[in-house]
Amino acid sequence: MNKQSCPFRETLFDASLSLLVLSLCAAYIMAGRWPGALCAASLGGLWFLTRNHDQRWYSHIYLLLSLALAAAAIMTHAQPVPAILAAGLSLVTWDLNLLMYDLRSSLPKESTKRYEQRHLQSVAMASIVGLLIALMGRLVPLNLPFIVLVVLILLSLFALDKFWRILNRSR
Amino acid sequence: MTDRVRVLCLAVLGLLVTAMITRSGDVAWLSLPLLAYLGIGLWQSPDRQKLRLNAARTLEQTRLDGRVLVNTTVTIENSSPEPVSVCVTEMLPENAAQMDGSLTEWAYLQPSTSAVLNYTFTTTRGDFAWEKIHVTAGDPLGIISNTISLPARGDIQVRPSIHKFKAFPLRPRSTLHSPGSIPARLGGSGTDFYGVREYHAGDPLRWLDWHQTARHPYKFFTREFEQEEIAEIGLILDARQSMELRVGDESLFEHGVNAAASLAEMFIHQGHRVSLMVFGKRTSIAFPGYGKTQLHRIMNCLSRARVETDGQSSPHIDFLPIRMFPGRSMIIVISPLASGDLSLYQRLRASGYQTLLISPNPIEFSRPLQPDDLYTRQAVRTVRIERLLRLNSIAGLQVKVIDWNVNQPLFPLVRNALTRSRGQGV
Numbered sequence A: 001m002n003k004q005s006c007p008f009r010e011t012l013f014d015a016s017l018s019l020l021v022l023s024l025c026a027a028y029i030m031a032g033r034w035p036g037a038l039c040a041a042s043l044g045g046l047w048f049l050t051r052n053h054d055q056r057w058y059s060h061i062y063l064l065l066s067l068a069l070a071a072a073a074i075m076t077h078a079q080p081v082p083a084i085l086a087a088g089l090s091l092v093t094w095d096l097n098l099l100m101y102d103l104r105s106s107l108p109k110e111s112t113k114r115y116e117q118r119h120l121q122s123v124a125m126a127s128i129v130g131l132l133i134a135l136m137g138r139l140v141p142l143n144l145p146f147i148v149l150v151v152l153i154l155l156s157l158f159a160l161d162k163f164w165r166i167l168n169r170s171r
Numbered sequence B: 001m002t003d004r005v006r007v008l009c010l011a012v013l014g015l016l017v018t019a020m021i022t023r024s025g026d027v028a029w030l031s032l033p034l035l036a037y038l039g040i041g042l043w044q045s046p047d048r049q050k051l052r053l054n055a056a057r058t059l060e061q062t063r064l065d066g067r068v069l070v071n072t073t074v075t076i077e078n079s080s081p082e083p084v085s086v087c088v089t090e091m092l093p094e095n096a097a098q099m100d101g102s103l104t105e106w107a108y109l110q111p112s113t114s115a116v117l118n119y120t121f122t123t124t125r126g127d128f129a130w131e132k133i134h135v136t137a138g139d140p141l142g143i144i145s146n147t148i149s150l151p152a153r154g155d156i157q158v159r160p161s162i163h164k165f166k167a168f169p170l171r172p173r174s175t176l177h178s179p180g181s182i183p184a185r186l187g188g189s190g191t192d193f194y195g196v197r198e199y200h201a202g203d204p205l206r207w208l209d210w211h212q213t214a215r216h217p218y219k220f221f222t223r224e225f226e227q228e229e230i231a232e233i234g235l236i237l238d239a240r241q242s243m244e245l246r247v248g249d250e251s252l253f254e255h256g257v258n259a260a261a262s263l264a265e266m267f268i269h270q271g272h273r274v275s276l277m278v279f280g281k282r283t284s285i286a287f288p289g290y291g292k293t294q295l296h297r298i299m300n301c302l303s304r305a306r307v308e309t310d311g312q313s314s315p316h317i318d319f320l321p322i323r324m325f326p327g328r329s330m331i332i333v334i335s336p337l338a339s340g341d342l343s344l345y346q347r348l349r350a351s352g353y354q355t356l357l358i359s360p361n362p363i364e365f366s367r368p369l370q371p372d373d374l375y376t377r378q379a380v381r382t383v384r385i386e387r388l389l390r391l392n393s394i395a396g397l398q399v400k401v402i403d404w405n406v407n408q409p410l411f412p413l414v415r416n417a418l419t420r421s422r423g424q425g426v
Helices: A007-030 A034-049 A057-075 A080-103 A110-139 A146-169 B003-022 B025-029 B032-044 B210-215 B252-269 B291-304 B342-350 B374-395 B411-418
Strands: B053-064 B067-078 B084-089 B096-101 B104-109 B114-123 B126-138 B145-158 B176-198 B221-230 B232-239 B273-280 B284-289 B330-334 B354-360 B400-404
Touching: A007 A034, A007 A057, A007 A080, A034 A057, A057 A080, A057 B003, A057 B025, A080 A110, A080 B025, A080 B032, A110 B025, A110 B032, A110 B084, A110 B104, A146 B003, A146 B032, B003 B025, B003 B032, B053 B126, B053 B145, B067 B084, B067 B104, B067 B126, B067 B145, B084 B114, B104 B114, B126 B291, B145 B291, B232 B252, B252 B273, B252 B291, B252 B330, B252 B354, B273 B291, B284 B291, B330 B342, B342 B354, B342 B374, B354 B374, B354 B411, B374 B400, B400 B411
Parallel strands: B232 B273, B232 B330, B330 B354, B354 B400
Antiparallel strands: B053 B067, B067 B114, B084 B104, B084 B126, B096 B114, B126 B145, B176 B221, B273 B284
C-alpha cells in the first residue's frame, strides 16, 4: 500500500515545529537558561525525525513534553508570552502530525482535500482563539487573590470532568 | 472517547494542577489553547439526533491474467441538515489482498453530498458477503466522534477458473436413456444407420427399407438408426487435509478444483448428467442434474470447497458414500492419492462403476522446494517409485489412471483416456 504524502501538509508541520522550537528557545534564552533551550531544540529535532512514525502515541508524548517545557520555562522566570505561544504552537504541531498520520493511507481525492481544509480551518480557529484569550489575559492585569484562582481552577476541573462524562455517555 | 481528548484532558489537568501547586497564573494560561481546541471541537460537532447517513455498496468482478479482481465501491451520503466529518473504514475479507484504492476514506460532507470509497482486491474462490460498513462521524477536530454501523449489503461469489475444454466424443460403457450425443448401441431415432428390422405398425413410412421389402414379398422392413444418449458422470474431488500441498502462492488442491470445474463445464455443455462430491472433513454434494442450473450448483460447491486445516484428521476414504452416484455411471476421481486409497477403487469397480483417476502429481509440484543434494534425489526417486507402484495397482483394477503434472495441460490426457473404444481402457 503506497503511503500518500502531501507536501503542503508537511510544509505546514515543519513551519509549525520550527516556530515552536524558536518560541521555546527564545523563552529560555531570554531567561538565560541555556540547558532549557538545548532541551527544546533536541525535542524539536526528535519530533522532526520521527514525524512519519507508525505510532500515534509518539505525537502525544511530544505534545506533553513541549507543554512541560513551556511550563518549566514560566516557572524558571522566563518571559510568559513566548511560552504561551509555544503552548499554542505545540498544539498545532501535534494536530498536524496526527492529521498526517490519519491521511497518509488516503488517496488525494476531492473529498479528502475538503476534509483537510476544514480540519485546518478548525485548528487555526482553535489556536488563534486560545492564544488571543491567553495573551489578552497577560495584557490585562488581573490581580486575583490566590483563593479565587484556586476556585477558578477547581471550576475548570469540574467542567472538564463534566465534559469527560458527556463524552463517555455519547459513546 | 478518542485518544486526542484523553491526551488534551491530561495535559490541561497537569497544567492546572501545576499552576495550583506553583501558585503561578501564567502556567494556567498555557491550558487556554487546549481548552479552546476542546471547545471548538465540541461546538462544531453535529447533533447526534439529527445525524442521517446512508451507505450503498456495489461490487464488480473481473478476471485479469488468471486472477480475479473484485472492485468495491461504497458510497456514503449525508442526509442530515448539518455538515459532518466522516471516516469510512473497510476490512478486507480473509485471504484477500488489496490491489488498488484505499480502505480508509476521510471526508467532510455537506448536507446532501456523498463520499466514495473505492478499492480493488484479489482473492481465491469463495463466497464473500458484507452486511455493514463502519463509519465514524463527528467534528473536524476529532473531539466528538460516533461510530455508526450503516447497512451496506453486498455479496459476490468468486468461482474457480475454467479452462475451456473442446468437446470430444465420449465412449462410456453405459448410457442414460435420454437423448444425447453418445451412440448407445440401441436402435431408435438417431442419425447413424444401425440396422433393419421388420415393420411394426406405427413406424414412419419414410423409414421403410424398400430394398429389403422388395426381396421379401408380403413383408415390410424398417431402417433403424443408432440411438444417441447421454452419459451419467460423477466427479469426486478429494479435499482431505493430507492432500493439500502449497508451494508459495500455489496450491495443489486449487489445481484439482480448477480441473473439476473445467470437466464439469465440458460435460454439462455436452448435455450429460453430472454430479459432484467434494470429500473432506465436510462433504458437500451436488446431486445429479443437467443444464445451466446444475452447472451453477456445481460451481457453488466448488467455490466453497476448502481443505480444512484445523488439525483434526480427515475421514478415511472408506467412508466415501459412493452410493450417491447412480449405478453404472462413470466416476472421475481427482486426488493426489494417499497410501490407503486402493480400497476406494476396489469398491468402485466392485459396484460396477467405470472409473477414471486424475492424480495431480505432488512430487513434481513440490520440485521448487526440493534441495538439490544426493539424499533428496534418492528420497524423491523412492517416493516416485512408491507412487508408480500405487498407480499401477489401481490401474490393475481396470481403472484408467492419469498421472498429471499440473504444469502441463490436462485436456489432452483426459481426451486420450476417454476416447478409447469401449473394449479398451476405461
